Amino acid sequence: MDGYGFSGQDNGSLMDNKCLQYFNKSFGQVQSILDQNRLLINEINQNHESKTPDNLCRNVSLIKELNSNIQRVNRPVC
Numbered sequence: 791m792d793g794y795g796f797s798g799q800d801n802g803s804l805m806d807n808k809c810l811q812y813f814n815k816s817f818g819q820v821q822s823i824l825d826q827n828r829l830l831i832n833e834i835n836q837n838h839e840s841k842t843p844d845n846l847c848r849n850v851s852l853i854k855e856l857n858s859n860i861q862r863v864n865r866p867v868c
Contacts, residue, residue, distance in 0.1 A: 823859050830856045 834852050837845035 820863055823863050827856055827859050830859070 830852050834849050834856070837849045837852070
């Protein structure tokens, strides 16, 4: 066009790039939460198998944290 790069195609590419950046950032955040959930579940299982009162009490807070993480991942984007 006029050399400034404002054609519809360039705008689409810029938008695609921003969407990809947003997706990558969001995916990284979700993956981090899922990794944390895996660790929480492992600890919850170990505590449950131990059947000691202190570990079972600790599971209450671990399960609350797990539920909170799940809600964060399930939150709608828009």
